[in-house]
Amino acid sequence: MSGARDEHGHHHREPESVLSLRVRALESLLIEKKLVSSEAVDRIVGAYEQDIGPHNGAKVVARAWVDPAYRQRLLADGTAAIEELGFGGVDLQVVENTPGVHNLVVCTLCSCYPHALIGLPPVWYKSFEYRSRAVREPRVVLREFGVDLPESVEIRIWDSSAELRYLVLPQRPPGTARLSETALAELVTRDAMIGVAVVPAPAAR
Amino acid sequence: MDSVPSREIADMSGQAALPRKNGELVFDEAWQGRIFGMTVAMSHEACFAWREFQAQLIGEIAHAEREGESSSYYERWLHAFERLLADKGLLDEAALAERTHDFETGRRDDVF
Numbered sequence: 170m171s172g173a174r175d176e177h178g179h180h181h182r183e184p185e186s187v188l189s190l191r192v193r194a195l196e197s198l199l200i201e202k203k204l205v206s207s208e209a210v211d212r213i214v215g216a217y218e219q220d221i222g223p224h225n226g227a228k229v230v231a232r233a234w235v236d237p238a239y240r241q242r243l244l245a246d247g248t249a250a251i252e253e254l255g256f257g258g259v260d261l262q263v264v265e266n267t268p269g270v271h272n273l274v275v276c277t278l279c280s281c282y283p284h285a286l287i288g289l290p291p292v293w294y295k296s297f298e299y300r301s302r303a304v305r306e307p308r309v310v311l312r313e314f315g316v317d318l319p320e321s322v323e324i325r326i327w328d329s330s331a332e333l334r335y336l337v338l339p340q341r342p343p344g345t346a347r348l349s350e351t352a353l354a355e356l357v358t359r360d361a362m363i364g365v366a367v368v369p370a371p372a373a374r
Numbered sequence: 375m376d377s378v379p380s381r382e383i384a385d386m387s388g389q390a391a392l393p394r395k396n397g398e399l400v401f402d403e404a405w406q407g408r409i410f411g412m413t414v415a416m417s418h419e420a421c422f423a424w425r426e427f428q429a430q431l432i433g434e435i436a437h438a439e440r441e442g443e444s445s446s447y448y449e450r451w452l453h454a455f456e457r458l459l460a461d462k463g464l465l466d467e468a469a470l471a472e473r474t475h476d477f478e479t480g481r482r483d484d485v486f
Contacts, residue, residue: 187478188403188405188449188452189403189404189405190474190477190478191452191470191474192405192408192409192452193405193408193477193485194470194473194474194476194477194482195409195412195452195455195456195465195470195473196408196412196485197473197477197482197484197485198465198469198470198473199412199416199464199465200485202464204416204419204421204464205412205415205416205419206415207485209411209415209418210408210411210412210415211411213410213411213414213415213418214401214407214408214410214411216379217379217383217384217399217410217411217414218399218401218407222379222381222384224381224384224385
Protein backbone atom coordinates (compact mmCIF):
# COMPACT_ATOMS: atom_id res chain seq x y z
CA MET A 170 0.00 0.00 0.00
CA SER A 171 1.49 3.34 -0.90
CA GLY A 172 1.19 6.55 1.02
CA ALA A 173 1.58 8.54 -2.18
CA ARG A 174 -0.08 11.89 -2.44
CA ASP A 175 -2.83 12.11 -4.98
CA GLU A 176 -1.63 13.28 -8.35
CA HIS A 177 -4.18 15.99 -8.92
CA GLY A 178 -2.63 18.45 -6.55
CA HIS A 179 -5.64 18.67 -4.26
CA HIS A 180 -4.98 19.41 -0.65
CA HIS A 181 -6.61 16.41 0.92
CA ARG A 182 -4.26 16.08 3.87
CA GLU A 183 -6.58 17.49 6.51
CA PRO A 184 -9.87 15.83 5.49
CA GLU A 185 -8.13 12.54 4.75
CA SER A 186 -6.72 12.28 8.22
CA VAL A 187 -10.24 12.76 9.57
CA LEU A 188 -11.38 10.03 7.22
CA SER A 189 -8.53 7.83 8.36
CA LEU A 190 -9.66 8.19 11.99
CA ARG A 191 -13.21 7.39 11.03
CA VAL A 192 -12.15 4.28 9.15
CA ARG A 193 -10.09 3.14 12.15
CA ALA A 194 -13.09 3.70 14.41
CA LEU A 195 -15.26 1.73 12.00
CA GLU A 196 -12.79 -1.14 11.86
CA SER A 197 -12.56 -1.28 15.65
CA LEU A 198 -16.37 -1.43 15.99
CA LEU A 199 -16.69 -4.15 13.37
CA ILE A 200 -13.93 -6.18 15.02
CA GLU A 201 -15.73 -5.91 18.38
CA LYS A 202 -18.87 -7.23 16.76
CA LYS A 203 -16.77 -10.01 15.20
CA LEU A 204 -17.94 -8.97 11.74
CA VAL A 205 -14.39 -8.62 10.41
CA SER A 206 -10.86 -9.41 11.52
CA SER A 207 -7.79 -7.30 10.84
CA GLU A 208 -6.04 -10.37 9.44
CA ALA A 209 -8.80 -11.00 6.89
CA VAL A 210 -8.67 -7.36 5.79
CA ASP A 211 -4.87 -7.59 5.43
CA ARG A 212 -5.15 -10.74 3.34
CA ILE A 213 -7.82 -9.31 1.07
CA VAL A 214 -6.01 -6.05 0.44
CA GLY A 215 -2.81 -7.97 -0.32
CA ALA A 216 -4.55 -10.31 -2.71
CA TYR A 217 -6.29 -7.55 -4.64
CA GLU A 218 -3.22 -5.33 -4.79
CA GLN A 219 -1.18 -8.12 -6.27
CA ASP A 220 -3.51 -9.99 -8.52
CA ILE A 221 -5.50 -8.34 -11.19
CA GLY A 222 -5.74 -11.63 -13.01
CA PRO A 223 -5.72 -12.11 -16.76
CA HIS A 224 -9.01 -10.37 -17.48
CA ASN A 225 -7.60 -7.32 -19.28
CA GLY A 226 -5.60 -9.48 -21.64
CA ALA A 227 -8.59 -11.75 -22.18
CA LYS A 228 -10.66 -8.75 -23.28
CA VAL A 229 -7.99 -7.81 -25.80
CA VAL A 230 -7.91 -11.35 -27.22
CA ALA A 231 -11.69 -11.61 -27.45
CA ARG A 232 -11.90 -8.28 -29.26
CA ALA A 233 -9.29 -9.43 -31.76
CA TRP A 234 -11.27 -12.61 -32.36
CA VAL A 235 -14.52 -10.83 -33.16
CA ASP A 236 -13.17 -7.74 -34.90
CA PRO A 237 -10.75 -8.40 -37.80
CA ALA A 238 -9.86 -4.73 -38.14
CA TYR A 239 -8.94 -4.58 -34.44
CA ARG A 240 -6.88 -7.75 -34.87
CA GLN A 241 -4.92 -6.07 -37.66
CA ARG A 242 -4.25 -3.02 -35.52
CA LEU A 243 -3.30 -5.18 -32.54
CA LEU A 244 -0.73 -7.14 -34.52
CA ALA A 245 0.64 -4.02 -36.21
CA ASP A 246 0.97 -1.92 -33.04
CA GLY A 247 0.07 -3.70 -29.80
CA THR A 248 0.79 -0.71 -27.60
CA ALA A 249 -1.65 1.56 -29.45
CA ALA A 250 -4.30 -1.14 -29.82
CA ILE A 251 -4.47 -1.97 -26.11
CA GLU A 252 -4.70 1.74 -25.36
CA GLU A 253 -7.89 1.78 -27.43
CA LEU A 254 -9.37 -0.51 -24.76
CA GLY A 255 -8.02 1.61 -21.95
CA PHE A 256 -5.00 -0.51 -21.07
CA GLY A 257 -1.54 0.93 -21.22
CA GLY A 258 1.68 1.67 -19.51
CA VAL A 259 3.53 -1.01 -21.39
CA ASP A 260 5.15 -1.39 -24.81
CA LEU A 261 3.59 -4.48 -26.20
CA GLN A 262 4.01 -6.68 -29.23
CA VAL A 263 1.26 -9.19 -29.88
CA VAL A 264 2.21 -12.42 -31.65
CA GLU A 265 -0.44 -14.52 -33.29
CA ASN A 266 -0.79 -18.29 -33.13
CA THR A 267 -1.87 -19.92 -36.39
CA PRO A 268 -2.26 -23.53 -37.47
CA GLY A 269 1.38 -23.44 -38.58
CA VAL A 270 2.99 -21.24 -35.91
CA HIS A 271 2.92 -21.44 -32.12
CA ASN A 272 4.37 -18.60 -30.04
CA LEU A 273 5.89 -18.89 -26.58
CA VAL A 274 6.85 -16.01 -24.30
CA VAL A 275 9.72 -16.12 -21.84
CA CYS A 276 11.98 -13.67 -20.08
CA THR A 277 15.41 -15.23 -20.02
CA LEU A 278 16.97 -12.49 -17.91
CA CYS A 279 14.44 -11.98 -15.16
CA SER A 280 10.66 -11.96 -15.21
CA CYS A 281 9.48 -9.22 -17.56
CA TYR A 282 5.81 -9.77 -18.11
CA PRO A 283 2.77 -7.76 -19.27
CA HIS A 284 1.32 -7.24 -15.77
CA ALA A 285 -1.22 -4.70 -16.88
CA LEU A 286 -2.87 -7.29 -19.09
CA ILE A 287 -2.48 -10.60 -17.30
CA GLY A 288 -1.71 -9.85 -13.66
CA LEU A 289 1.24 -11.24 -11.76
CA PRO A 290 3.48 -13.87 -13.32
CA PRO A 291 3.13 -17.42 -12.07
CA VAL A 292 5.99 -18.80 -10.00
CA TRP A 293 7.21 -21.10 -12.77
CA TYR A 294 7.56 -18.16 -15.19
CA LYS A 295 10.27 -16.74 -12.95
CA SER A 296 12.01 -20.06 -12.40
CA PHE A 297 15.47 -20.63 -13.83
CA GLU A 298 14.24 -23.90 -15.25
CA TYR A 299 11.53 -22.34 -17.41
CA ARG A 300 13.70 -19.41 -18.43
CA SER A 301 16.44 -21.67 -19.73
CA ARG A 302 14.50 -24.66 -21.05
CA ALA A 303 11.84 -22.64 -22.89
CA VAL A 304 14.58 -21.50 -25.25
CA ARG A 305 16.58 -24.73 -25.39
CA GLU A 306 13.81 -27.28 -25.72
CA PRO A 307 10.49 -25.49 -26.17
CA ARG A 308 8.75 -28.49 -27.67
CA VAL A 309 9.49 -30.59 -24.61
CA VAL A 310 8.46 -27.80 -22.24
CA LEU A 311 5.20 -27.33 -24.12
CA ARG A 312 4.51 -31.06 -23.93
CA GLU A 313 4.99 -30.90 -20.17
CA PHE A 314 2.38 -28.15 -20.08
CA GLY A 315 0.05 -30.44 -22.02
CA VAL A 316 0.49 -28.86 -25.44
CA ASP A 317 1.60 -31.54 -27.86
CA LEU A 318 2.36 -29.87 -31.18
CA PRO A 319 2.95 -31.72 -34.44
CA GLU A 320 6.53 -31.46 -35.75
CA SER A 321 5.20 -29.43 -38.66
CA VAL A 322 4.24 -26.55 -36.35
CA GLU A 323 6.95 -23.95 -36.04
CA ILE A 324 7.62 -22.70 -32.51
CA ARG A 325 8.71 -19.10 -32.09
CA ILE A 326 10.24 -17.91 -28.81
CA TRP A 327 9.85 -14.30 -27.71
CA ASP A 328 12.25 -13.05 -25.08
CA SER A 329 10.66 -10.23 -23.07
CA SER A 330 12.62 -7.27 -21.86
CA ALA A 331 12.01 -4.22 -19.72
CA GLU A 332 11.39 -2.26 -22.94
CA LEU A 333 9.12 -4.64 -24.78
CA ARG A 334 6.63 -7.23 -23.53
CA TYR A 335 4.90 -9.90 -25.57
CA LEU A 336 1.41 -11.29 -25.52
CA VAL A 337 0.29 -14.34 -27.46
CA LEU A 338 -2.93 -14.04 -29.42
CA PRO A 339 -4.17 -17.64 -29.16
CA GLN A 340 -6.21 -19.35 -31.86
CA ARG A 341 -9.93 -19.05 -31.40
CA PRO A 342 -11.23 -22.49 -30.45
CA PRO A 343 -13.69 -24.29 -32.72
CA GLY A 344 -17.37 -24.26 -31.85
CA THR A 345 -17.37 -20.65 -30.63
CA ALA A 346 -18.91 -18.90 -33.63
CA ARG A 347 -22.07 -18.03 -31.70
CA LEU A 348 -20.39 -16.82 -28.52
CA SER A 349 -20.45 -13.15 -27.55
CA GLU A 350 -17.25 -11.20 -27.05
CA THR A 351 -17.80 -11.36 -23.28
CA ALA A 352 -18.30 -15.11 -23.32
CA LEU A 353 -15.20 -15.53 -25.49
CA ALA A 354 -13.12 -13.48 -23.03
CA GLU A 355 -14.07 -15.91 -20.28
CA LEU A 356 -12.47 -18.76 -22.22
CA VAL A 357 -9.09 -17.06 -22.50
CA THR A 358 -6.56 -18.13 -19.90
CA ARG A 359 -3.37 -16.57 -18.64
CA ASP A 360 -1.35 -19.56 -19.80
CA ALA A 361 -2.75 -19.29 -23.32
CA MET A 362 -1.54 -15.67 -23.50
CA ILE A 363 1.95 -16.76 -22.40
CA GLY A 364 1.80 -19.54 -24.97
CA VAL A 365 2.04 -22.57 -22.69
CA ALA A 366 -1.58 -23.55 -23.35
CA VAL A 367 -4.16 -23.41 -26.09
CA VAL A 368 -7.63 -22.05 -25.46
CA PRO A 369 -9.88 -25.06 -25.05
CA ALA A 370 -13.21 -25.30 -26.80
CA PRO A 371 -16.07 -24.51 -24.41
CA ALA A 372 -17.44 -27.52 -22.58
CA ALA A 373 -20.34 -29.11 -24.42
CA ARG A 374 -23.67 -28.35 -22.79
CA MET B 375 -11.69 -17.69 -0.15
CA ASP B 376 -9.99 -14.51 0.95
CA SER B 377 -6.98 -14.98 -1.23
CA VAL B 378 -8.68 -15.21 -4.61
CA PRO B 379 -9.91 -11.89 -5.96
CA SER B 380 -13.48 -12.07 -7.16
CA ARG B 381 -14.09 -10.99 -10.74
CA GLU B 382 -17.41 -9.50 -9.68
CA ILE B 383 -15.50 -7.03 -7.53
CA ALA B 384 -12.35 -6.59 -9.60
CA ASP B 385 -14.28 -6.02 -12.83
CA MET B 386 -16.84 -3.48 -11.63
CA SER B 387 -17.37 -1.11 -14.54
CA GLY B 388 -18.53 2.44 -15.16
CA GLN B 389 -18.29 4.95 -12.34
CA ALA B 390 -18.05 2.19 -9.75
CA ALA B 391 -14.86 0.82 -11.37
CA LEU B 392 -11.99 0.51 -8.89
CA PRO B 393 -9.25 3.13 -9.36
CA ARG B 394 -6.29 1.52 -11.09
CA LYS B 395 -2.92 2.48 -12.39
CA ASN B 396 -1.28 0.25 -14.96
CA GLY B 397 -3.91 -2.36 -14.21
CA GLU B 398 -3.20 -2.48 -10.50
CA LEU B 399 -5.44 -1.18 -7.75
CA VAL B 400 -4.44 2.16 -6.33
CA PHE B 401 -4.92 3.12 -2.70
CA ASP B 402 -3.62 6.66 -2.22
CA GLU B 403 -3.90 6.39 1.55
CA ALA B 404 -3.77 3.39 3.86
CA TRP B 405 -7.36 3.91 5.05
CA GLN B 406 -8.61 3.40 1.50
CA GLY B 407 -7.20 -0.10 1.49
CA ARG B 408 -8.69 -0.78 4.94
CA ILE B 409 -12.20 0.25 3.93
CA PHE B 410 -11.93 -1.71 0.69
CA GLY B 411 -10.76 -4.79 2.61
CA MET B 412 -13.47 -4.50 5.26
CA THR B 413 -16.17 -4.26 2.61
CA VAL B 414 -14.90 -7.30 0.73
CA ALA B 415 -14.46 -9.25 3.98
CA MET B 416 -18.04 -8.61 5.06
CA SER B 417 -19.39 -9.63 1.67
CA HIS B 418 -17.42 -12.87 2.05
CA GLU B 419 -19.11 -13.39 5.41
CA ALA B 420 -22.44 -12.92 3.63
CA CYS B 421 -23.32 -9.81 5.64
CA PHE B 422 -24.55 -8.52 2.27
CA ALA B 423 -24.32 -9.47 -1.40
CA TRP B 424 -21.71 -7.61 -3.40
CA ARG B 425 -24.32 -6.28 -5.80
CA GLU B 426 -26.10 -4.63 -2.86
CA PHE B 427 -22.96 -2.75 -1.97
CA GLN B 428 -22.28 -1.93 -5.61
CA ALA B 429 -25.78 -0.43 -5.98
CA GLN B 430 -25.24 1.63 -2.82
CA LEU B 431 -21.87 2.85 -4.17
CA ILE B 432 -23.33 3.81 -7.54
CA GLY B 433 -26.09 5.72 -5.74
CA GLU B 434 -23.55 7.50 -3.55
CA ILE B 435 -21.41 8.47 -6.56
CA ALA B 436 -24.46 9.78 -8.42
CA HIS B 437 -25.51 11.78 -5.38
CA ALA B 438 -22.03 13.29 -4.92
CA GLU B 439 -21.84 14.19 -8.63
CA ARG B 440 -25.26 15.85 -8.49
CA GLU B 441 -24.23 17.89 -5.47
CA GLY B 442 -20.92 18.80 -7.11
CA GLU B 443 -18.94 17.32 -4.21
CA SER B 444 -15.20 16.99 -4.71
CA SER B 445 -15.02 13.88 -2.51
CA SER B 446 -12.71 11.08 -3.57
CA TYR B 447 -13.81 7.67 -4.81
CA TYR B 448 -13.04 5.96 -1.51
CA GLU B 449 -14.69 8.70 0.52
CA ARG B 450 -17.89 7.93 -1.39
CA TRP B 451 -17.20 4.24 -0.86
CA LEU B 452 -16.96 4.85 2.89
CA HIS B 453 -20.33 6.66 2.92
CA ALA B 454 -21.93 3.88 0.90
CA PHE B 455 -20.51 1.23 3.24
CA GLU B 456 -21.69 3.05 6.38
CA ARG B 457 -25.14 3.51 4.94
CA LEU B 458 -25.45 -0.13 3.91
CA LEU B 459 -24.34 -1.32 7.36
CA ALA B 460 -26.76 1.06 9.06
CA ASP B 461 -29.61 -0.18 6.84
CA LYS B 462 -28.74 -3.74 7.80
CA GLY B 463 -28.69 -2.88 11.49
CA LEU B 464 -24.98 -3.73 11.67
CA LEU B 465 -23.77 -0.25 12.55
CA ASP B 466 -24.95 2.41 14.96
CA GLU B 467 -23.97 5.82 13.56
CA ALA B 468 -23.91 7.33 17.05
CA ALA B 469 -21.52 4.65 18.27
CA LEU B 470 -19.30 5.32 15.24
CA ALA B 471 -19.26 9.05 15.97
CA GLU B 472 -18.32 8.36 19.57
CA ARG B 473 -15.61 5.89 18.63
CA THR B 474 -14.22 8.32 16.04
CA HIS B 475 -14.05 10.94 18.76
CA ASP B 476 -12.13 8.48 20.95
CA PHE B 477 -9.54 8.12 18.21
CA GLU B 478 -9.44 11.88 17.57
CA THR B 479 -8.75 12.70 21.19
CA GLY B 480 -6.23 9.92 21.52
CA ARG B 481 -8.33 8.07 24.08
CA ARG B 482 -7.98 5.14 21.74
CA ASP B 483 -5.14 4.31 19.47
CA ASP B 484 -5.59 0.72 18.39
CA VAL B 485 -8.40 -0.79 16.40
CA PHE B 486 -8.71 -3.78 18.72
